[in-house]
Every structure is written in structure tokens, then in C-alpha cells.
Amino acid sequence: MWQECVNRLFYRLEVGASAALLLVVLSLLSLPASSLAQDSALQLNGYGTLGLIHSSERRSDYIPNPLRAEGPGRSGNPSFTTDSLAALQVDYQVSPRWSATVQLVLEQDFRTDVRPRLEWANLQYRASDRLDVRLGRIALNTFMVSDFRKVGYATPWVRPPAELYQLVGLTNSDGIDLTYSFNHEGTQYSSQLVYGRSSQTIHVRDSLTETSGRVDLPNLWGTFNRLERGPLTLHASYLSAKVNYAVTEELWAGYRAFGPPGDLVVVNYDASGKWSPFMAVGAAWETGDWFLQGEWGRGDTRSDFGQRAGWYFSGGMRFEDWTPYLSYARARGSEHDVEGLDPAQFAPSVRPMLEELNNFLFLLQSGTAPHQETITAGLRWDLYPGISVTGQYDRVSTRRGSIGLFRNLENTRYRPDGADVFSLAVDFLF
Amino acid sequence: MPSKMITSLLFVLSQGLATAEAEESSGQAGDDVVVVMWQENAELKLSRDQISDIFLGRLRQLPGGRRVVPLDMAEGSALREQFYREVLERTPAQVRAHWARLVFTGRGSPPRSVDSPEDAVMAIAEDSRIVAYLWRRDVDGSLAVVYE
Numbered sequence: 001m002w003q004e005c006v007n008r009l010f011y012r013l014e015v016g017a018s019a020a021l022l023l024v025v026l027s028l029l030s031l032p033a034s035s036l037a038q039d040s041a042l043q044l045n046g047y048g049t050l051g052l053i054h055s056s057e058r059r060s061d062y063i064p065n066p067l068r069a070e071g072p073g074r075s076g077n078p079s080f081t082t083d084s085l086a087a088l089q090v091d092y093q094v095s096p097r098w099s100a101t102v103q104l105v106l107e108q109d110f111r112t113d114v115r116p117r118l119e120w121a122n123l124q125y126r127a128s129d130r131l132d133v134r135l136g137r138i139a140l141n142t143f144m145v146s147d148f149r150k151v152g153y154a155t156p157w158v159r160p161p162a163e164l165y166q167l168v169g170l171t172n173s174d175g176i177d178l179t180y181s182f183n184h185e186g187t188q189y190s191s192q193l194v195y196g197r198s199s200q201t202i203h204v205r206d207s208l209t210e211t212s213g214r215v216d217l218p219n220l221w222g223t224f225n226r227l228e229r230g231p232l233t234l235h236a237s238y239l240s241a242k243v244n245y246a247v248t249e250e251l252w253a254g255y256r257a258f259g260p261p262g263d264l265v266v267v268n269y270d271a272s273g274k275w276s277p278f279m280a281v282g283a284a285w286e287t288g289d290w291f292l293q294g295e296w297g298r299g300d301t302r303s304d305f306g307q308r309a310g311w312y313f314s315g316g317m318r319f320e321d322w323t324p325y326l327s328y329a330r331a332r333g334s335e336h337d338v339e340g341l342d343p344a345q346f347a348p349s350v351r352p353m354l355e356e357l358n359n360f361l362f363l364l365q366s367g368t369a370p371h372q373e374t375i376t377a378g379l380r381w382d383l384y385p386g387i388s389v390t391g392q393y394d395r396v397s398t399r400r401g402s403i404g405l406f407r408n409l410e411n412t413r414y415r416p417d418g419a420d421v422f423s424l425a426v427d428f429l430f
Numbered sequence: 431m432p433s434k435m436i437t438s439l440l441f442v443l444s445q446g447l448a449t450a451e452a453e454e455s456s457g458q459a460g461d462d463v464v465v466v467m468w469q470e471n472a473e474l475k476l477s478r479d480q481i482s483d484i485f486l487g488r489l490r491q492l493p494g495g496r497r498v499v500p501l502d503m504a505e506g507s508a509l510r511e512q513f514y515r516e517v518l519e520r521t522p523a524q525v526r527a528h529w530a531r532l533v534f535t536g537r538g539s540p541p542r543s544v545d546s547p548e549d550a551v552m553a554i555a556e557d558s559r560i561v562a563y564l565w566r567r568d569v570d571g572s573l574a575v576v577y578e
Contacts, residue, residue: 045533089534101536124536129490139535147535154530186479188488228488230479288519321523382523385505429530 043091046430049152051083057419059410060403062396064162064421066169069110073419074408081108083159083425085150087119097126105150119150119172132179141192141224142168144235144282144295152427156291156316156325156380158392159423162405163331163372164297164310168239168278173198173220187229195221198241216244235282235295244272248364254357258350261341269338269361271303290317291325301368306334308369314376321383327376333369333402338362359412363403372404373397386429394421462566463513465577467498468558472574476561481577482518484561486528487538501553501562502543509547513563517577 055062055072063071065082072079085107092100103120122136139147149160149171159165175196182189198217222239252270255262280297296311309332316325340358343351378392397418398404406416465481467474476484476492483489485500492498503510505522514520520528532538544550547568554560555572569575 043539047530047534087534091533091536091539103534120536122536134536148531151530151534154527154534183483183489183491185493186483188483288521288524318521321521382521385522385526388523429526 041093043093044088045091046086046088047151047153047428048086048430049083049150049425049427051152051158051423051425052078052080053082053158053421053423054078055419055421057406057416059414060406060416061408062405062419062421063407064159064166064405066166067110068108070108070408072421073406074410078422081114083152083423084108087150089120099124099126107150130180130182132181134177134179135175137172137174138177138194138196140168140170140173140194140198140222140239141226141235142170142222142237142239142278143280143297144233144284144293146171152390152425153386153388153429156323156390157314157327157376157378158390158425161295161310161312161314161327161329161374161376163329163370163374164280164295164312166405167297167299167308167310167331170198170217173217173222175220187227190226190228192224193221194224217241218244231285231287233282233284233286235280235284237280239278240275241278242273243276245270248272251357251360251364254353255341258341258346258354261345265340265361268304271301271305274302276300276302288318291315304336305338305365305369306336308333316380321381323380323382325376325378325380327378328373329376330373331370331404333365333371333400338365356412363409363412366403367407370404371399371402373399388427390423390425390427392423392425394423396421462578463509463516463563464566464569464575465517465561465563466554466569466573467561467576468554469572469574470558471576474574474576476576478517478577481561485514485518485541487532487540497559498561499557499559500541501550501560502541503547503550503563504543504545509563509565517563 053072054077057073058077059074061071061073061075063082065071068082070076070079071082085105087103087105089101089103094100100123101120102118104116105119106114106116108114109117118137120137120139122134122138125133127133141147143160143165145155145160146165148154149165152158173194173196175194177192177194179190179192181191197219199215220239220241222237224237225235227234248270252266255265276299278297278299280295282293282295284293285291286293292315294311294313296309298307298309300307310330312327312329314325314327316323338361340361341354343354343358346354374397375395376392378390380388380390382388395418396404398406398416401415403409403415404418406419409416465476480489480492484498485502490497503513511522514522514525518525529540533540544553547564550562550564551568551570551572554562561576566578
């Protein structure tokens with residue numbers, strides 16, 4: 001009930017904020033340029049990506065972006081909506097200590113319509129030189145580039161390695177955060193504590209069921225820590241969230257119809273209401289001429305679905321305006337097999353239904369804790385400061401019969417092997 | 431006496447060459463980029479890492495608590511490009527990417543910028559916290575060079 005209220009409030013805020021922002025932008029554009037002087041209290045900045053992605057796998061969609069319901073492959077090739085987006089950020093310095101930030105992102109969301117969403121909307125208070133407090137919708141820095149993962153211009157790749165980044169698809173939380181940061185003899189330290197809630201609606205689609213439901217995180221807290229010294233950056237984070245999966249209600253109802261053995265399956269696999277932890281560490285070495293970066297993360301579903309982990313290693317070199325790069329990424333779900341109910345123990349008439357349920361259970365695990373690896377080779381061209389063009393090739397392979405990051409399967413029994421994925425993205429700042 | 435004449439001629443020539451070299455190098459030195467602050471900072475010397483951290487938004491005060499505020503030249507100016515290339519070893523695209531990361535995560539914003547070295551000198555006179563970069567030849571008595 002409280003959840004619904006907050007969700008509706010934020011939805012209205014989004015619509016209101018979008019309208020207000022549009023008015024602000026239009027009126028600002030009509031002002032002479034000097035009014036938007038750099039030291040004025042109001043700052044307007046934007047970023048965007050125009051991206052095309054093509055997958056060789058036609059019987060399912062490859063969806064490397066956790067917020068999309070469709071991707072290249074079965075739903076159409078190439079896809080323009082997977083990577084494309086535009087965003088506008090307004091920063092307003094209310095007073096020396098108070099400032100407000102709103103970031104609106106226009107991208108395709110799970111319902112396959114494109115609409116502006118509030119990525120950020122917060123009030124910041126500079127309590128001291130070292131302490132900042134923020135209230136509102138805040139970025140979650142789970143991984144090294146989490147808080148700027150949508151800013152294609154700021155990262156060398158077309159998108160952050162999906163094997164890791166899709167493990168925590170959340171990019172923001174609504175609540176409060178405290179950041180303690182300082183610089184000591186050339187080393188910058190930053191430690192952040194976040195408390196809030198978040199919700200994401202995921203759309204699960206296959207040939208038999210079209211399930212769309214909410215994954216609610218009514219409670220989450222996390223700590224994100226960063227150390228920077230010259231070319232070196234180190235990152236460590238821990239996130240714990242209470243998760244409610246409304247999307248799986250039908251599945252559990254199906255199992256419960258089979259009596260006590262079915263109830264046991266639900267008890268073993270239903271992760272709703274439990275605190276689910278996730279931790280990640282990362283390191284990067286970045287000079288003017290080359291970079292090396294690696295990250296690893298692992299979460300526990302607190303159910304028989306087990307653990308899910310992902311990691312990647314990436315490097316690139318700069319030659320004038322060209323930066324070729326290579327990456328290897330791996331997603332590793334749990335090693336034990338999903339067991340639903342054994343159809344042989346039930347009457348022949350219900351076996352097909354049970355097999356479908358077991359299959360769906362497998363698909364659920366496969367999607368939450370995928371087994372997949374990708375080898376990436378790409379080239380970024382810095383055409384002009386503020387505009388870059390990146391071409392990327394990903395050789396994606398699923399492992400252990402998992403569906404990896406492939407969705408919208410042609411039929412529920414289909415298991416894709418992998419795909420050759422080509423992406424071309426133009427990233428820009430304005 | 432011919433040998434004496436040749437010796438003195440050679441001497442004069444060598445002096446002439448030396449002067450020409452000195453003039454050439456001072457011309458080059460005039461095209462050097464130096465980092466300056468208000469004149470009261472004559473004793474202060476900053477390292478390249480410190481300059482880098484100041485202009486990339488990582489350092490806001492020096493050891494001892496002195497506040498520093500960086501001042502940029504307008505984007506696209508030769509002075510700015512040379513400063514970033516030589517002192518920070520970054521291309522304009524890399525600088526933009528760096529600030530994109532900070533701006534779009536709320537962690538900072540780029541330095542204020544001015545259009546000309548004269549504007550920079552005036553800005554420093556108004557605010558002694560400012561750290562700016564200039565061509566060496568534009569440095570006047572009101573400024574102290576803190577990095578070269």
C-alpha cells in the first residue's frame with residue numbers, strides 16, 4: 001500500500017518533472033548565451049547515445065541491458081532501442097551548502113515504450129568539507145562505472161560488460177545517502193553509505209506465458225568505497241536488499257497445487273522477503289595512453305537458486321584519436337542443478353503441466369544466475385571532443401545449458417548456444 | 431695580424447651564435463606554459479601531480495589547508511590544449527570524458543574558464559585562491575610562478 005503510494009508519487013513526479021524540465025529548457029534556449037554563464041547557479045548538461053546492435057541468433061533476443069524487454073534477434077535485427085538513450089541533467093546551486101540535481105533519461109523501458117524517467121532527483125547538503133548528505137533518488141555505485149554506466153562517452157566500451165553489470169540491474173535507490181571523502185597526500189578516498197528502497201518491473205516473456213511483474217526492494221542499504229591515486233582506482237562495495245518478487249507468484253501457485261511436495265519447492269526457491277547480499281570489488285589503471293580494468297561481483301539469492309557471480313577484465317591502448325580495446329567477461333551462476341518436482345511421481349495427466357513448471361523454474365534460475373561468457377573486441381574513435389564513435393564485436397557463448405542473457409525464446413525448450421553480436425554507437429555530450 | 435683577426439672574428443661569431451641561441455630559447459621559453467598564482471605565493475612550488483589533481487577536480491586545498499580554485503582557458507584555445515597535453519598528458523577528448531564522469535554523478539563540475547590571458551591575470555588579482563596557466567611571456571609582476 002505504502003509502496004504503491006510512493007510509486008505513484010514518483011510516476012507523477014516524473015511526468016511533472018519532464019514537463020517542467022521541457023519548459024525550463026525551452027525558455028533557457030530562448031535566452032542569450034551569457035545567461036547560462038558557467039558560474040551561474042543553474043547548470044544544464046546532457047549526454048546521449050545513438051546505438052545499433054545486431055545479433056546472429058534469430059530464435060531469441062540477446063538483451064545485454066537489464067532494463068529492456070526486447071533486444072536484437074527474434075524481435076528484430078538490428079535493434080535501435082537497446083543502447084540508444086538521451087539524458088538531461090539540471091544542477092541548481094541553491095546556496096553555498098545546498099544544491100539540487102535532477103537527471104532525466106529518455107530510453108526504452110520494460111514495457112517497450114520510450115518515456116523519460118527520473119534517473120536522479122535529489123537535494124544535496126554539504127555538511128562539511130568532507131561530508132555530503134543527499135536525499136531523494138540517488139545513484140547506486142554497485143560497480144565501478146555504475147553511476148555513469150549510461151554515459152557512453154565516459155566509458156571506452158559500447159556498454160559495460162553485461163555479464164557483471166546485469167547482476168544488479170538497479171541504477172538508483174530512493175532514500176538517503178552519506179558520502180565521506182577527502183584527499184590525503186595525493187590519494188583520494190571516498191566512502192558512501194546508502195539507505196533506501198527501489199523497485200523495478202521486469203517483463204518475462206516466452207511463448208507460453210507473458211508474465212510481467214514487479215521486483216520490489218522495499219529496503220536496501222549499501223556501502224560503496226573508492227580510492228584513487230594517480231592512474232590507480234580501487235573500488236569495493238556491499239549491497240544488501242530485501243527482495244519481493246511479485247513476478248513469480250503464478251509459478252509458486254502452480255507448484256502449491258501439488259500439495260506438500262510442491263510447498264517444499266516453493267520454500268526452497270522463493271527468495272521473497274529475504275535479505276539478499278551482493279558484493280563487488282574492482283581495480284583500474286588508467287593513463288593517458290592505455291587502460292586496464294577488472295571487476296568481480298557475487299550475490300547470494302538466499303534460495304536454492306544459489307549464488308550468482310560475474311567478472312571481467314578489459315584493456316585498451318590509445319593511438320591519437322583511436323582506442324582499440326579487448327575484454328573478456330564471464331557470468332557464473334550456481335553449480336547445482338535446479339530440481340522442481342519429479343514428474344514420474346505424479347499421475348500421467350499432470351506430468352506435462354509439471355514439466356512446464358520445472359522448465360519455467362529452470363528458466364528463472366537461468367535468467368537470474370546465468371552462465372555465459374563473452375569475448376569482446378572494439379574500436380573507439382574520438383571524432384571531436386564531445387563526440388565519439390565506437391564499433392564493437394562480442395562473441396557471446398552460453399554455458400551449462402543456461403540461456404545466459406538471451407530472452408524471448410522461440411519456445412520454452414529452446415536453449416541458445418550463443419551469438420555474434422555487432423554494435424555501433426555514437427556517444428555524445430551536450 | 432691575420433691570426434688575431436681570425437681569432438677575434440671567430441670569437442665574435444661564436445658570441446653571435448650564442449646570442450642567437452639564447453634568443454631562440456627565450457622565444458621557446460616564452461611559449462612555455464607555466465602555472466601561476468597571486469604574487470604572495472612566490473615561495474610556493476606545486477608538483478605536476480598536484481596541478482593535475484587541482485585541474486581534474488580532485489584537490490581543493492593544499493597541505494596546510496590553503497584553498498585552491500583552478501581557472502581554465504576557453505575550450506579550443508592553443509594555450510589550453512598545450513597545458514593539458516604537456517602538464518596533464520591528456521587530450522581534449524579525455525578531459526571531456528573525465529568531467530562527464532564527475533558531472534553526471536554529481537561529484538564535481540569543470541573549472542570556470544576565461545577567454546584570454548589578460549582575463550586570467552585580472553581574475554587572479556580578484557581572487558588569490560586561483561591557480562591558472564599562462565604563456566610564460568604573459569607573466570607579469572603581479573603573479574608568482576608555482577610550476578614550470
